[in-house]
Amino acid sequence: MKRKSATEKMRKGPWSPEEDTILLEHVRNNGARNWSLVSFLGLLPRTGKSCRLRWVNKLRPGLKKGRKFTPEEEQKVLDLQAQFGNKWATIAKYFPGRTDNDVKNYWSIHCKRLARARHDQRGPLIGISDQVANLKTNAVSVASPEEFLASEEQEAVQGSNSKGNSDSGTSSTILDPQPDLNPILHNPVQNLPPQPAPFDPIFDLPPLPEICYLQPKPRSVNLSQDRHRQSTRFFEGEPEVGSMDLGQTQLTNPNHHCLNYEDGLLDSGLDEFMDSVPSVLPPPEEFDDLSDILDSFEPPVLKSPH
DNA sequence: AATGGAACCAACCGCCCACGA
DNA sequence: GTCGTGGGCGGTTGGTTCCAT
Structure with a gap:
């Protein structure tokens, strides 16, 4: 079999269906590893890294086709980002069918959107220290991915057993494993112990002054x-x-x-x-x-x- | 209908780390 | 201990699509 030399030109840019087919065949035969074997054996003029990325982000089974984030997912991303920072791979574990790239892309769009919006509403300023402190103190405690997924499954089972509970699907599972008991989401006026509000990295920073x-x-x-x-x-x-x-x-x-x-x-x-x-x-x-x-x-x- | 801006998405780059030789 | 390599990950970029004007 013809083998590509290390210096041979690697193809870049969009993947063709034929390339996808070859890559899928490679995974079928070798599993989702040994990515550099693909170029080494001359199967594709792509780097191993490129192959892996294509598999992880596009070809891997179980990926969500409809890519737009739902409001629930958006809130979840905000919560998890407040907890983990920009650990997209970690955050993506809470989103079955989503990739770290998906989360990352959503976050960047979200931040640009909010930053733009924030330019239109300026008010009193606090120091950067306070702003960063806000980031820290607003962080919420988050279950591990395994716990999270387990609670998702449990919720799905409960949802199918009790159809009358329409609220459960709209609240943040991360903040509240038992959504109906969340005082913020369901009893906003009740005098209950303070809960960390879902954190928004832009709007939760105080508005800025004119000068x-x-x-x-x-x-x-x-x-x-x-x-x-x-x-x-x-x-x-x-x-x-x-x-x-x-x-x-x-x-x-x-x-x-x-x-x-x-x-x-x-x-x-x-x-x-x-x-x-x-x-x-x-x-x-x-x-x-x-x-x-x-x-x-x-x-x-x-x-x-x- | 044309246009420009925003949103969305795919894919590359560079760094880092684990692991085996 | 070190070196090379593969793979993972976060950051970044560029193209396309959507939408408001």
Whole structure:
């Protein structure tokens, strides 16, 4: 059998049905492993990594065809992200039929959407420390994937046994394994012990003021993640206050060493803003844990409206 | 109907880690 | 102990589709 040399050109881009067929045949014969064998044997001009990705994200049996996230799934993603951070593979375990790529894609869209929405509603500001603290304190306790799936199955059984309970399908299983007993979702006015509200990484941060200054300068600004069409307006000469299109990820993870500070644009033009970015950033290793990050920031100084 | 922006999706890249030689 | 390799994962990018104007 003809074997591909290591230097032979690897194909990139979309997969054809024929390639999928060959890959499926490989999995049938060898199992979902030894991915580099596919290119080594000359079955496909694809890297092993590419083959594995194709299998995991598209060809693997049991994947959901309808890809759009339901409101329940969306809430679940928010809850789990608050708990695990950007551990998409871990989070994806709570979503049978979804891949980490699905979750990741949803999250990035979600954050962009909320960031945009947030630009329209600015109010009083708290410091980044408080914002990060919010991220931590709002984290909810989440069952393990195994426990979660077990509870899903149990819920399915219960649902089929008691058809009259239509609420159970709409509440967050993560927050509340027994949805009907969740005081937030079902008895919002009742005086019950406080429960952690489902956390929204954008809206749960306080609105921003019309004018504020950052102190000290932001450690990192995520300009490079601005993307093609969506970002062109910003770079083509409209450094309007707060118009920066946020990147996909850095605003999402409080544990990331580069805190995204979208509001560095507040009350400043693009040039000033760029000047404010330190040219040399400390390496990630300097941030051993979240407290290091928090300690590195002073609370923002609010300019008095008077 | 045309257009632009937003949303969605697929797939690549780079880093990291486990594991065997 | 080290090195190479395969595989996993998070981050990123680019193309396509949808939708509002």
